[in-house]
Amino acid sequence: MTPRFIPLQEIRGISLVFWRDVGSAALTVRMLRIQPLIWTGSYNEAVHKAIMVTKNLPLERTNLLISQRDQIFDAFRRWGHLQADLDPLGQYLIPDPIPELSFEGEEAEEARNYYCATIGVEFMHIPDPAKREWIQERMEQAAAKPNQLQILERLTQADLFEQVIQSRYLGTKRFSLEGVTVLIPFLDEVLNRAAELGAEKSVMGMSHRGRLNVMANTFGKSPADIFSKFEDANPRSILGGGDVKYHVGATGQFVTRSGSTMGLHLVSNPSHLEAVDPVAMGRARAQQVRFGEDGQSKVLPVLIHGDAAFAGQGIWAETLGLGTIPGYTVGGTIQIIVNNLIGFTADPDEAYSSRFSSDIGKRLPIPIFHVNAEDTDAAVRVAAMAVEYRYTFHTDVIIDLIGYRRHGHSEVDDPTITQPLRYAKIKNHPPLYEFYAQKIGADPSPRVKELQVQLAEAQKQAVQMKKRVALAKFPDYWSNYSGGPYKSEYEVDTALSAASIKEISDSLTSYPRDFHIHPKIKKLLEQRREMGRGERVFDYGMAEALAFGSLLFQGTPVRLSGQDSQRGTFNQRHSVLVDIEDEQVYIPLEHLSPTQARFEVYNSILSEAGVLGFEYGYSRDYPEALVLWEAQFGDFANGAQIIIDQFIASGEDKWGLLSAVVMLLPHGYEGQGPEHSSARLERYLQLAAHDNIQICQPSTAAQYFHLLRRQAMRKWRKPLIVFTPKSMLRNPDASSPIASFEQSRFLNVLPETEVQNVKRLLLCTGKIGHELRIERAKRKDSTTGIVFLEQLYPWPEAELAAEVARHPEAREVIWVQEEPDNMGALSFVVPRLRRLLPDRKVLSIKRSAAASPATGSAKAHDMEQKTLISLALRDETK
Numbered sequence: 082m083t084p085r086f087i088p089l090q091e092i093r094g095i096s097l098v099f100w101r102d103v104g105s106a107a108l109t110v111r112m113l114r115i116q117p118l119i120w121t122g123s124y125n126e127a128v129h130k131a132i133m134v135t136k137n138l139p140l141e142r143t144n145l146l147i148s149q150r151d152q153i154f155d156a157f158r159r160w161g162h163l164q165a166d167l168d169p170l171g172q173y174l175i176p177d178p179i180p181e182l183s184f185e186g187e188e189a190e191e192a193r194n195y196y197c198a199t200i201g202v203e204f205m206h207i208p209d210p211a212k213r214e215w216i217q218e219r220m221e222q223a224a225a226k227p228n229q230l231q232i233l234e235r236l237t238q239a240d241l242f243e244q245v246i247q248s249r250y251l252g253t254k255r256f257s258l259e260g261v262t263v264l265i266p267f268l269d270e271v272l273n274r275a276a277e278l279g280a281e282k283s284v285m286g287m288s289h290r291g292r293l294n295v296m297a298n299t300f301g302k303s304p305a306d307i308f309s310k311f312e313d314a315n316p317r318s319i320l321g322g323g324d325v326k327y328h329v330g331a332t333g334q335f336v337t338r339s340g341s342t343m344g345l346h347l348v349s350n351p352s353h354l355e356a357v358d359p360v361a362m363g364r365a366r367a368q369q370v371r372f373g374e375d376g377q378s379k380v381l382p383v384l385i386h387g388d389a390a391f392a393g394q395g396i397w398a399e400t401l402g403l404g405t406i407p408g409y410t411v412g413g414t415i416q417i418i419v420n421n422l423i424g425f426t427a428d429p430d431e432a433y434s435s436r437f438s439s440d441i442g443k444r445l446p447i448p449i450f451h452v453n454a455e456d457t458d459a460a461v462r463v464a465a466m467a468v469e470y471r472y473t474f475h476t477d478v479i480i481d482l483i484g485y486r487r488h489g490h491s492e493v494d495d496p497t498i499t500q501p502l503r504y505a506k507i508k509n510h511p512p513l514y515e516f517y518a519q520k521i522g523a524d525p526s527p528r529v530k531e532l533q534v535q536l537a538e539a540q541k542q543a544v545q546m547k548k549r550v551a552l553a554k555f556p557d558y559w560s561n562y563s564g565g566p567y568k569s570e571y572e573v574d575t576a577l578s579a580a581s582i583k584e585i586s587d588s589l590t591s592y593p594r595d596f597h598i599h600p601k602i603k604k605l606l607e608q609r610r611e612m613g614r615g616e617r618v619f620d621y622g623m624a625e626a627l628a629f630g631s632l633l634f635q636g637t638p639v640r641l642s643g644q645d646s647q648r649g650t651f652n653q654r655h656s657v658l659v660d661i662e663d664e665q666v667y668i669p670l671e672h673l674s675p676t677q678a679r680f681e682v683y684n685s686i687l688s689e690a691g692v693l694g695f696e697y698g699y700s701r702d703y704p705e706a707l708v709l710w711e712a713q714f715g716d717f718a719n720g721a722q723i724i725i726d727q728f729i730a731s732g733e734d735k736w737g738l739l740s741a742v743v744m745l746l747p748h749g750y751e752g753q754g755p756e757h758s759s760a761r762l763e764r765y766l767q768l769a770a771h772d773n774i775q776i777c778q779p780s781t782a783a784q785y786f787h788l789l790r791r792q793a794m795r796k797w798r799k800p801l802i803v804f805t806p807k808s809m810l811r812n813p814d815a816s817s818p819i820a821s822f823e824q825s826r827f828l829n830v831l832p833e834t835e836v837q838n839v840k841r842l843l844l845c846t847g848k849i850g851h852e853l854r855i856e857r858a859k860r861k862d863s864t865t866g867i868v869f870l871e872q873l874y875p876w877p878e879a880e881l882a883a884e885v886a887r888h889p890e891a892r893e894v895i896w897v898q899e900e901p902d903n904m905g906a907l908s909f910v911v912p913r914l915r916r917l918l919p920d921r922k923v924l925s926i927k928r929s930a931a932a933s934p935a936t937g938s939a940k941a942h943d944m945e946q947k948t949l950i951s952l953a954l955r956d957e958t959k
């Protein structure tokens with residue numbers, strides 16, 4: 082028989098031919114008189130090899146032979162997941178007809194068993210052959226039998242927990258895990274395997290679905306505690322504060338199968354789906370840094386998602402993008418989709434534009450395992466594989482546990498209204514523990530009875546628990562810090578001696594002898610050195626470097642990230658020097674002294690929500706560090722609004738959790754258009770209550786220096802929102818002499834110092850104050866006082882009252898702002914001034930109300946600004 086010659090594909094003149102074995106390939110070669118390249122590896126490798134060899138070979142007569150077994154397996158590795166049995170109810174993920182898989186025979190059967198059973202794996206998009214082979218090898222072998230009795234026990238616990246709540250608290254929201262209770266034995270295997278590979282802790286982020294179940298069954302929280310939340314035992318203790326039971330965080334201990342314990346932390350989570358992802362990652366990273374070199378092995382991050390949220394939420398896409406970026410990597414996260422094939426009432430085809438909810442994950446070279454959540458043994462097998470993969474290759478792994486949802490979205494919803502057929506089917510579908518017991522031939526009923534008794538007992542205890550269960554206990558590294566209301570005892574001396582300033586400045590303006598510095602940076606460093614010696618006034622860039630340097634010297638780590646933060650958007654920072662001959666970098670702040678603390682500065686990915694969430698998370702587990710996030714322009718921070726609203730502003734109120742994260746928001750009206758003018762001060766002021774955050778706008782370089790040092794050095798841990806300058810960065814009016822660093826501290830109010838006989842008092846914050854001063858000098862105005870409000874929140878009432886009292890003749894106190902009437906600090910400040918100064922006339926000057934913060938025309942801006950300033954400096958204010 083003449084072998085047929087069927088080129089599968091042509092690559093640069095090479096025919097790729099799949100053949101059953103090398104012997105018959107050789108025969109073909111002889112018969113067709115071609116000059117072959119024989120290759121029996123996988124299809125991908127053959128293609129790769131073909132491309133490589135064509136560089137050196139005469140092309141027309143070159144052919145490549147691959148065995149048919151490889152061809153078959155290759156097709157199943159590539160497409161098998163599309164024919165896998167993944168949907169327990171068989172409604173949505175119906176196996177697709179795939180022509181590439183229409184093989185028959187023994188080899189096809191074998192491949193089908195590996196790739197089209199209850200595990201479907203997507204991994205052929207990973208370019209690294211070592212990673213593909215790793216998965217291939219594990220998929221193409223018989224599965225080991227797990228401890229099935231133990232698994233049955235865990236499934237029974239998980240299902241019974243939900244059933245008991247369902248019967249005791251009918252119609253109360255809990256977001257049952259039923260339909261995907263496989264999560265509990267799955268997590269067991271993840272944690273056990275991770276512990277075997279060196280993990281001592283796991284930081285987990287998850288949303289509502291199954292959260293209470295995980296708290297009870299994975300974290301070991303007592304069911305009585307959890308049930309007491311259903312009793313809502315002591316509402317008076319949390320009037321106006323606290324959070325719902327399925328959002329609060331938890332700490333716990335997991336006892337591994339070898340008897341060791343692993344610390345678990347479940348990150349507090351707002352309702353906003355996926356918002357917790359970057360926060361959990363930042364927390365994990367901070368904990369890894371605390372461990373030192375081995376940190377990535379010691380702390381395993383796990384994120385648990387819903388299928389609709391995984392596909393839909395942008396913040397998750399941003400977080401996924403942090404994967405292997407040096408400043409943010411956590412060495413791989415186990416990403417679990419608790420996939421019930423529904424999002425509230427939306428079906429998968431309404432929730433995602435692709436077959437799988439997980440498809441966004443394919444943008445990264447990471448594996449995605451889909452598992453039928455009714456094959457618990459398969460899920461446990463995948464759990465072990467996923468963790469081993471993470472520990473081998475240090476990347477994320479996605480596991481899509483595909484099940485169903487037994488009840489409505491919450492237990493108050495009736496799902497038969499929107500998915501009647503589905504829920505008719507689910508009604509008669511046995512719970513997973515029953516299904517599993519049947520599979521392994523065990524009788525679960527005695528254990529079911531026992532658990533029912535235990536859980537009923539726990540519920541009785543819960544009814545009697547009158548006290549509200551205490552909020553999270555902080556780790557020891559929080560013991561030196563406080564939250565709550567501001568107290569004057571939190572003030573600290575932030576001045577530095579001239580000798581220290583010189584010493585620090587000298588090191589942060591030095592670089593190795595053989596470093597080829599850019600001429601502009603050379604000059605900048607020379608000038609900074611002069612500043613440090615008191616020979617030149619300090620600008621903001623140097624004030625910030627000095628603040629960082631002094632803190633590092635004192636042992637306070639500093640971590641700054643944001644887009645282009647190494648250089649600084651306004652060319653002001655230059656924290657990383659680049660050698661102009663070989664692009665090697667040198668970071669002076671890392672070379673201050675052998676005992677200094679860790680300095681990190683990163684150019685972040687182009688994300689706001691993801692990166693700010695990460696830094697907030699980092700600050701939660703590194704209270705000793707100064708952790709800063711910088712927006713490129715302050716306006717862009719609204720891309721991170723969820724993190725600001727749900728964590729930074731309200732985390733302490735809802736969860737009792739503190740953070741001293743710093744947000745640097747470039748702000749100021751300079752004619753750069755609607756999106757490069759305002760950092761939306763009004764938004765932060767609206768979020769301010771109960772001393773939850775600090776909102777400041779330092780108007781001089783020294784004020785900025787003292788503010789940063791105050792934030793790091795005081796024991797009071799509160800987020801700090803700083804409105805930072807742009808044009809004022811190098812402006813002499815905002816520069817400071819060395820003396821301002823040697824004495825004093827951050828002043829919440831900068832008093833009027835030049836004018837003695839003040840008749841009108843202008844009150845403002847930031848750049849406009851300097852512009853008013855310049856214009857006042859031009860006009861030789863000797864009766865208008867200008868006072869800067871440097872801290873807007875907590876409202877510095879006493880300092881302000883004292884300053885106004887120094888100007889008894891000033892009958893008018895006028896708030897001047899660049900922003901339109903409906904923006905800026907006006908609606909926050911003016912009512913407070915009126916209450917504080919009942920015997921003075923309180924007025925305001927601002928742009929007229931507008932829908933966008935600023936004009937798009939630089940000339941229109943100039944005209945507006947002139948009008949604003951001249952209105953402020955005239956008497957006829959209305």
Ligand SMILES: Cc1ncc(C[n+]2csc(CCOP(=O)(O)OP(=O)(O)O)c2C)c(N)n1
Pocket residue numbers: 290352353354386387388389390391419421423424425490
């Ligand atoms: C950002 C955000 N948008 C909308 C909601 C309202 N919401 C709560 S749960 C839910 C459906 C979530 O579906 P899925 O992610 O599949 O998780 P499941 O509840 O099915 O486990 C929606 C839309 C929310 N909590 N957060």
